[in-house]
Amino acid sequence: MTTLKNDLLLRTARGEKTERTPVWLMRQAGRILPEYRAVRSSLSGFKELVETPERAAEVTIQPVDILDVDAAIIFSDILVIPEAMGLTYEMVEKKGPLFRSTISSKADLSKIRVSDSSELAYVYEAIKLTVKELDGRVPLIGFAGAPFTIFCYMVEGSGSKTFSKARAMLYAEPELANELMQMITDSTIAYLKGQVEVGANLLQIFDSWASVLNPEIYKSFALPYMKQITDALMGSVPITVFAKGANFSIGDLAQLECNTIGLDWNVPVEFAKGQSHGKTLQGNLDPAVLYSSGKDIVKHTKTMMAAFGNHPHIANLGHGVYPDMKPDAVRTFINTVKEYRHE
Amino acid sequence: MTTLKNDLLLRTARGEKTERTPVWLMRQAGRILPEYRAVRSSLSGFKELVETPERAAEVTIQPVDILDVDAAIIFSDILVIPEAMGLTYEMVEKKGPLFRSTISSKADLSKIRVSDSSELAYVYEAIKLTVKELDGRVPLIGFAGAPFTIFCYMVEGSGSKTFSKARAMLYAEPELANELMQMITDSTIAYLKGQVEVGANLLQIFDSWASVLNPEIYKSFALPYMKQITDALMGSVPITVFAKGANFSIGDLAQLECNTIGLDWNVPVEFAKGQSHGKTLQGNLDPAVLYSSGKDIVKHTKTMMAAFGNHPHIANLGHGVYPDMKPDAVRTFINTVKEYRHE
Secondary structure (H helix, E strand, O other), X not given: OXXXXXXXXXXXXXXXXXXXXXEOOOOOOOOOOHHHHHHHHOOOOHHHHHHOHHHHHHHHHHHHHHHOOOOEEOOOOOOHHHHHHOOOEEEEOOOEEEEOOOOOOHHXXXXXXXXXXXXHHHHHHHHHHHHHHHXXXXXXXXXXXXXXXXXXXXHHXXXXXOOHHHHHHHHHOHHHHHHHHHHHHHHHHHHHHHHHHOOOOEEEEEOOOHHHOOHHHHHHHHHHHHHHHHHHHOOOOOEEEEOOOOHHHHHHHOOOOOOEEEOOOOOOHHHHHHHOOOOEEEEEEOHHHHHOOHHHHHHHHHHHHHHHOOOOEEEEEOOOOOOXXXXXXXXXXXXXXXXXXXX | OOOOOOOHHHHHHOOOOOOOOOEOOOOOOXXXXXXXXXXXXXXOOHHHHHHOHHHHHHHHHHHHHHHOOOOEEOOOOOOHHHHHHOOOEEEEOOOEEEEOOOOOOHHHHHHOOOOOOHHXXXXXXXXXHHHHHHOOOXXXXXXXXXXXXXXXXXXXXXXXXXXXXXXXXXXXXXXXXXXXXXXXXXXXXXXXXXXXXXXOOEEEEEOOOHHHOOHHHHHHHHHHHHHHHHHHHOOOOOEEEEOOOOHHHHHHHOOOOOOEEEOOOOOOHHHHHHHOOOOEEEEEEOHHHHHOOHHHHHHHHHHHHHHHOOOOEXXXXXXXXXXXXXXXXXXXXXXXXXXXXXX
C-alpha cells in the first residue's frame, strides 16, 4: 500500500490535531472545471463517464492537479446502487435522474435484488486506477447514498420537492418500506466494503433527502439502517455521514460509529459543536459565497474558520459547489483555508 | 362589521387561553377536494381561478363547509405581487410557476414598478365576497409571500432546488438585491393593508424559501424587510410569519411585531417553544402522516398536541396538505384536534 504524502484529511477525521485544516469540495470533480467539461463532452453522457473507469479516474484527479485540494473523491453517483439492484435510471439533462420503473408494492420487490456489488466492478476499477495515478498525493474518498435517500429515489422515481410518495410508504406501508430499506442497506454495505478493499481511504455517506423527515421519524426509521452500515464498516477507514438539512438529528448521528459529521450551511456552527460529541465536523460555508468578490470570499471563509475554532474540522462548502462557479473563486476559498491559522 | 361566531383563531393568535385548539390547513382550499377540482376544471387554469373573484371566494369557503375548519384562507397566490409589479408568470401544469422575464441587472428594475395594489382589485373583490358569504362563521386569513421568497422567484424565474441565482445576487450585487427587496416590500405593505381594509381578519406571511439562507444572512438580509411589513401592519390584525426551514431563525422571527410563528415538521416542538418568546406557535404535523391509517393519524396528532401542551397553539400541518390526500384523512386530523383537551 502506498504511503500517503498528505494525510491531513485522515488525521483530522480521527480527531488528531493537525498543522492546518484540510480542505476539499463536494462536487469538486465536475462542471466547474473546463477540463472536466472537455472530457464530458467527448462522451455520450454523464452515465458513460461514471461507467468508464479510465475517464472517471481522470476527472477524479483533475481537482487535485488543478485546485490542489487535500482529497480526491471518486467520480460516481449514489444511484449506481439502485441500478445494481435492478432499477435502471437515465440522467436527463437539466432535470436529473429518472427511473422508468419504481417500487410501490410488495410485488415490485421481486423486480429487484440485493446487490453483492459484482455489478459495480466499474467503480472498483475506477478507484484502483485513481489510487495508482494519485500515487499517495492525497487520500481518496469513496462514497454511497444513505439508505433513506436511495429509498426516496426508488419509490419516487426522480427528484421531488416533497418526496411525498416515499414518505407515504413509510407511514402507510411500514413493512414494505423496511423491507426495501434492508435490501438497500445490505447492497450498500457490500459496495462500501468493496471500495475499501480496492483502496478508498475514507468513506462518506450522503443522506441528501434526510430533511424531508422529522427528527423522530429520521431516528426511528432511517438511522437504524445507517447504523448497520457504520457498524459493518467500523474499524476499516474513517467514515463521514452527511445528512443534509437534518440539523436536529446531528446529536443522533454523532452516536453512530462514524468519525466526521458533515454540516450544511444552515446550521450554526456553535449548535453543531454542541451536538457533535466531540466528533470531527465538516463544512459548512454557504456555497453562494463563492459568487461574491475575492475579498468577500476571504472574509466569509475566515469567519467560518474562526467559528470552528479548535474543534476538529475539515473545511468544505455546506453543499456541492454549483456548476457555474468560477475555478478562481474556488481557489480563493481553498487558499484561504490553507493559510488560516487558529490563534 | 360582522361579529365572528368562531373567533378561536384570533384569540389564540393573541395568546389568550381558549376552550380548545383552533385548526386549519395550509392549502385546504385546493386539489384535495373534489368540489375544488370541479370548479377548477370548469376554468382555463389556476390563474383564471385566482383572478375570478366569485370562483376564488367559492373555493375559499369550500373547506369551511366541507371540512369544518376554524378559518378560511383566501384562495390566491403569492406571485400576484411580482405580477402587479410588472413581471407576469404562467402556472405550468406539474412544473409550477414560470416567469419569462426576470431581474438580473439594475437595468431590469426599470421593467418593474412598486405596486400600490390597484392591480390587485380582483383579490380584494374575492375577499369582500368571501367575508360576505362567510357571514362571520370563521375568520378569513389574508396572505402574501415574504420579500425574500418573492425575490427568489423574480430573480430565478421559477422554482429551484438551490435558488443559486437569487443567492448569487445577494452576495455579488447586494445593492441591486436590496433595491429589489425594497420594491417588493413596499408593494407587499400596500397589498396587505388593502386586504385588512376589505375584511381579512388575520394575515400570514409565507417565506417559503427562507431555508436557502443561513441564519446570519437571513437575519441581515431578509428579516429587515419582513420587519418593515410587520411594523407597518402592527395593531391592525394578528400576523403570522411562516419561514419554512429557517428553524434556526425562529428566535429572530419572534422579535418581530407578529403574533404567531408557523413551524414546519422538521423542528422539534420543544426547541421552537424555547425560541418563541411566548408567541403563539402554529403547526406542525408531518403532512405525510395523513397517508397513514385513521388510527395512526389520531395517534400522531395526539402526540403533536401533547408536545405543544399549554403553549398557545394553532393546529396545522407543517406544510401545505399534499394534493393527493384524502378528505377523510384530513377530517380525522381536524376532528382529533377538536376533541383534544389538555390535561
